[in-house]
Amino acid sequence: MKLKKDEVYNELKILRENAYVPYSNFRVACIIYLKDGNKIKGVNVENAAYNPSICAERTALPQMITQGYNKNDVELVALYTDSEGFGSPCGTCRQTLFELLLENQPIWVYNKKEFINSYDVKDFLPYAFTSKNIG
Template sequence: MSNISKETEELLIKYSLEAKETSYSPYSNFRVGAALLTKDGTWFKGCNIENASYGGAICAERTAYCKAISEGHKEFVALAVSSDQDEIVSPCGICRQFISEFGPGTLPVYLVTAKGAHKLITLSELLPLSFALEQGQKFLMK
């Protein structure tokens, strides 16, 4: 499924676990961390950041992607998402759609437990039949 090396996989997991340590989650107490690897080998970490106005909160995955994109990176190799849970937690719907904007569908996504156990899936498995840029452009052209 993935051509990610064991070393890179271990770093993805490690960095996602590290990222959740900086989570700002005083309302839910639900810490999430994300690690994102770009095509050129640059790493970005993200954590969830909550707000008293709940709609103003941002998830760890989007934090990592926004940091990367704001630095000019738009091609990604892998993503890992971790929490404090003993079972895997997957990205929310908004994050799934956000991640799919920057594909590809074959992007390896590691879902990581608090102790580092993980499940590997692809972006297409995470969000099958996603609404993509090309579809949106077709609607705008009509």
Template sequence: MNNEKLLEKLKELSQYAYVPYSNFRVVAFFENQGDQNFYGVNIENASYPNTMCAERVAIHSAINNNVNIANIKKIHIFSPDSKDYLSPCGGCRQTISEHIKNDCDVIMYNNKGESIRKKFSKIFPLAIDQKNIKGAKK
């Protein structure tokens, strides 16, 4: 998908966000190998801790729909409501780290469609992973 078409798709998908409290729409679009691309939008809740970010909605939805997410190539994060480049929050970074390779590109957009690109390892260098939970190897 070329950049112009991708940006139009991101704008279209952002309209599905459920944001009655903040009016701040976010879409996360994951490019996977083949035709297994998937996305999520943020979903707010009056009980704020129950709000879900677009990135986690995308990953959970993909897993729930039996999408093989082992080969994510790029993650696009966009909000038509943000003047700044939009990056994943800490909780989303941890969730993303569970499912992607560190060399995955994260493309963060502002509402003008301008973007910056970073390797995931640069925006989240010290993720907690299985070896941390199981303890150090002897």
């Protein structure tokens, strides 16, 4: 599948409207493009207590696992944030991305205006906690 940056951006902008963000009004959307052509989508969902809030990446990634897919099935992860500049995944999402995706998995990052850059998962968390740290 040949993905085009502008088409991915348009999908993310439509998906972001589903975010539940009554407190921050900061929308985040994530689409996992699978090698078989399927897509798994996630948005951020806030909660007044904040701690139960969930990020878009952590909405999409567990669905991927639940639907029987794994890191080898992913072609691309696309991430949109309502930021003016670079909107980075939070620390918990970085760890989750590292755990559930290949370390060289491309992630396309977009903001309110445009495509920012393509990054690998390992770029977001160079010193990730892994199974090697458990012993």
